[in-house]
Amino acid sequence: MYAGGMVDGQREWMGLYPYLNPRPRSEAELDARVPVGTSIPIYLFPELKGRSRVRVYADTPPAEAYHREAIKAANYGLIGLAICAVLLFVLNRLRGMCFAEAPLEFSQAAGR
DSSP states (O other): OEEEEEETTEEEEEESTTTSSSOOSSHHHHHHHSOTTOOOOEEEOTTSOGGGGEEEOOSSOHHHHHHHHHHHHHHHHHHHHHHHHHHHHHHHHHHHHHSOOOOHHHHHHHTO
């Protein structure tokens, strides 16, 4: 589901998924909700290229939303990193307890 139109004198395209919530079940429902000529408020980022130039207007500006998502990702990444470090430490300790060194005399006898 994409929409096309003129923005700042240029033809632009954008996905309608963020604009249509809940998602329409059929093409007829889509045409009823977004008829030809519908005006959709957007943010325009003229310095970008491709689909990123046009974003649907939302309660939270895109820069703020991206910043919030980056902070969430960093927090969850640090928590995941800490959990992995603890798991590696515990597994390393378990490995050390399970494999005892062979007695010196036994290993020398095997070489004769």
